[in-house]
Amino acid sequence: MNCAGIISDAFERIHETVHAAVEGLPSEDLNARLDKDANSIAWLVWHLTRVQDDHIADAAGTEQLWFGDWAPRFGLPLEEASTGYGHTSAQVASVRVTSADLLLGYFDAVHERTTGFVRDLDGHALDRVVDDAWSPPVTLGVRLVSVISDDLQHAGQAAFVRGVLQRR
Numbered sequence: 077m078n079c080a081g082i083i084s085d086a087f088e089r090i091h092e093t094v095h096a097a098v099e100g101l102p103s104e105d106l107n108a109r110l111d112k113d114a115n116s117i118a119w120l121v122w123h124l125t126r127v128q129d130d131h132i133a134d135a136a137g138t139e140q141l142w143f144g145d146w147a148p149r150f151g152l153p154l155e156e157a158s159t160g161y162g163h164t165s166a167q168v169a170s171v172r173v174t175s176a177d178l179l180l181g182y183f184d185a186v187h188e189r190t191t192g193f194v195r196d197l198d199g200h201a202l203d204r205v206v207d208d209a210w211s212p213p214v215t216l217g218v219r220l221v222s223v224i225s226d227d228l229q230h231a232g233q234a235a236f237v238r239g240v241l242q243r244r
Contacts, residue, residue: 079217080197086224087194090231091187094121097234098176098183105241106179107172112165117234119171121179122150123160124230129186130159131223135206135216136193146182194220 098106098121106118115123126142133140147156153170160171173179202217214222 079199079202080195083194083197083220083224084191086228087187087190090124090224090227091184093228093231093235094124094183095180097121097231097238098180101176101238103172103174103176105238106176108237108241109169110237110240113168115168115233115237116171117237118173118179119160119163119168120230120234120237121183122171122173123163124227125183125186126159127161128190128223128227131219132186132190132193135219136189138189141182141185141189146185149178150182 097117101117107116109116129140129142143156150173152158152172154167158167160168163171197216202215202220204216205213206216206219207214
């Protein structure tokens, strides 16, 4: 397996985990918080999707899908460029979705664009610097590993919340 295959497989695992955490849940469960400061499934999946959308669009030199018709469809009371990073408890609470279809629609669109981007990458492409604001500068390979790690953690958290809610 080449590096593109490994990266694609990692994003497919995120896809499977997100769908398992979200599919079939009513909006009440998607928006539920286990305590007053906990992250909801809606926030976790929205956030991991926003980060993936932001980082992959930047690396690919394209516009984020969020800035098309997704931000208006969600209608969140946040700055349009918000990805969830550094959100307060009140901001987390403001990320509410009306359906699993809306949440998965955005996620699936970002996933499709991401897998299209990584499908043909080679080792040389992974060495390209995509962010020189850090020391050392961040390469595409490091950025992709960061997105995969963050997304898998949040997808796992969403699966955990679903499990807790289903045991209630």
